[in-house]
Amino acid sequence: MPTSVAPSVSRATDIVDLRSALEFLASIPGQLVSTREPVDPVAELAGVYRLVGAGTPVMPPTRIGPAMLFESVKGYTMPVVTGVLASRLRTALLLNSTVERLPFDLLDALNHPHTPVVIPASDAPCQQVVLHPPFDLRTLIPAPTNTLKDAGPYFNMGLIRAEDPETGESDVTIHRLCLQGPDLLSVYFVPGRHIDAFRIKAEARGEALPVSISMGLDPAVYLAACFEPPTTPLGFDELTIAGGLRRRPVELVQCVSVNAKAIARAEIVLEGEILPHERIREDVQTNTGFCMPEFPGYLGKAQPSLPLIRIKAITHRLHPILQTIIGPGEEHVNLAGIPTEASILKLVNDSMPGKLLGVYCHSAGGGKYLAILQFKKSAPSDEGRQRQAALTAFAAFPELKHVILVDEDVNLYDTNDVLWAMTTRYQGDVSTIFIPGVRCHPLDPSQSPDFSPSIPADATSCKTIFDCTVPYRLKERFRRAEFVDVDLKRFLP
Template sequence: MENQKLEIVDLRSALEFLKSVPGQLIETNEAADPNAEISGVYRYIGAGGTVMRPTRIGPAMIFNNVKGHEDARVLIGLLASRERVGLMLGEKPDRLGFLLNEAVKNPIQPVVSKEKPKCQEVVHYADEPGFDIRKLVPAPTNTEEDAGPYITLGMCYASDPENGDSDITIHRLCLQSKDEMSMFFTPGARHLGVFREKAEKLGKPLPISISIGVDPAIEIAACFEPPTTPIGFNELSIAGAIRNKAVELTECLTIDEKAIGNAEYVIEGELIPNVRVREDQNTNTGKAMPEFPGYTGPACAEIPLIKVKAVTHRINPIMQTCIGPSEEHVSMAGIPTEASILQMVEKAMPGRLLNVYAHSSGGGKYMAILQFKKSQPSDEGRQRQAALLAFSAFSELKHVIIVDEDVNPFDSNDVMWALNTRYQGDVDTIFIPGVRCHPLDPSQTPEFSSSIRDKGISCKTIFDCTVPYDLKDRFQRAKFKDVDPARFAPELFETH
């Protein structure tokens, strides 16, 4: 399937496309409370990921009747299926990393449109009487313990106050009052954090737009990280390459910044210098929201604040949200991770790394399965070099499992088979202790292990489940006859 044939340009065209594919999108008119109920329902429908069982991979879901928000709908789970992401990006699910890798190498920069944007069909200014972002934006909570309503899929767009470079990333944003939101920054991990720090040193607010409900290609592209996309690299150019068409931006109405022109919602605001708030100041739960490792993250005692200037949206807007530990995070974080690893290893040793899967159990960040082919005696040992390069390509990676070319990296049972029959723990496990990883892993603390000097430091580990090259003949899988099963069970197999 080719991207051009999909004609997906925004969220609504993506939903129209999914309606034509059985089993990928459902709707409900049942009244749903955005406070924990929407996520509570979708946990069973299609969350997957690291969500506590029972859960499953299922369709995306639209809630048409959201309590307290008569004119809005809420969409959840759009990206919570690798198959669905493949459909919307026009690529086979196991080739998505390659698609993004090519997009990074052939970027198409965004453009500013002069036409009236769809995202500004309705405008609400913060200085108008009765303005309240909590009533305008149906941001759900994932659980009843959350610090407050969260925007989980807001495309945050800001620019370097020194040189004007722009970037887009996704952050957790908690609605704190009628015109204030808190914004969480992973220390040292996001370009917008650098922009904010520069503005704060200058004593200036940083203009920022938050676009919600956009083309899913933008949501995937926004999750690339250094070194694949160094500071100054605008990830919107990756989305442009995926669609072979530049993303159209529009000028904001109240701040000197741009936003995505066909977004469902845009929030315009400023990050206020030297102002911090307690993330759970309205609930006092001590918790923020469920994060990708499957645990609810602690609320930050001091977190940067956005002062909202305006909310604009389309007529009858669609609020897009996700469950923090769901398969949606795996898709958004994991597929760019795969592309980054493919790019770095291919540069160093062409043709040997066949595929990569950023595994669901690691939320798309903590674990990668590398499918590596040894073609000659001198390739022995290079598989472990590829694992080291994977850690360099994505610093938050914790575990790498390496398998041979006859093992499907996307099939966990197949990977576990390799672990059981091609791996010896005392010789095939490589420990790299004391390396910075990710602060949301609760095992990465001095309390968990005295060997850990600071929160977020971990022992990165390689599990080499490949057969030594000189023993490959002894590890041939049973060879079954190659037949066309559709002849015998046409109802189970597609014919081509």
């Protein structure tokens, strides 16, 4: 495949991998740009995409723009693509959906799963080229460094797949992977992640945990992999959701060097083992004290002791493309947020069908911290149920920090409209519900005793509901001015 992308795939239903996704995007004006200008993977590549299309919460100036293919990366022959999912509209296009329908379509895929299938190695594009040690990951694959303070180069779109050493149940998750040597990666697990649970079990037995790391994938696979409990409990295979999105099973292939399976249509697969009882300081190469930009928009702290993965083989397609993501930004918002929206919809609609009309995990919260819920009150008995929906959202996604409730006449995707509701339908003393002392996501820098005396320990937060809905008894008083419907094509052909 040439590095420049020709638009030969014209329908989202024909997407089967990253390449066909890029071909599809190339057929739509404004969704993919390519550059042959040489770019340095150390900080420069991320600096360019910050201005092109990274989006909030990357520090301004930034914007939502096209995906970008860097065809000439200094020191490497492999191109790098970023921003494939860095637009909600583009994500919807890639899934044959709409901006509003995305969480509903993910929920439908959850309810109509397709179990993955294992195909022969001869049919797996990811094994067209097989490399055994000795090799040096750092010279073969252009893993970017996002800022000059990063702990090192990172693979941050690596989908790790592993199996429970006791039950054989599988899981897939994206974790940040820092290159620590020719064949070594450190891996950071937020506490509670399922593959970390597998690692802990293997380590207790004195065993390494075999893993595959697949990079450059069908966007449906990446989105499905970002579902979290309680929607997908321990032992749930998120690849079944990806199959549901595409209405066909995801194809796997047996690894060549470890007892694990990889995504057969990946661009690149790293095969390896998480080593038992071996740890490394994340910034051991640079001593900066930082890891990389995290999804809240700040540089994350380097972890003092992380598990190590030793890579046993590299397999890839002919002329592979590395896929990456800017740490914070709209791509993380969509990867984390859209599955969360589906999870919230599921739990709320299970308890009060038809009341929750929509959910948006806002960019300002990185797709994790802030959700806007659109709730419809149809009777006096519905008053208060909107707050129950917010509490259910916190139960559905424990890392959620703030919920804003709005009525059905408010566009939850329009921040101006949401702030209008907060201005005209909200009184701080009666419309705010505080839930202090609740465990939240560890990367929020404000949840510290230094910030508030109400916080007993790091990673504990005061979760808050902002009820910007009109009391049912007052709905007539808050009816928005209605305008005449017109055919705009008469005036703006």
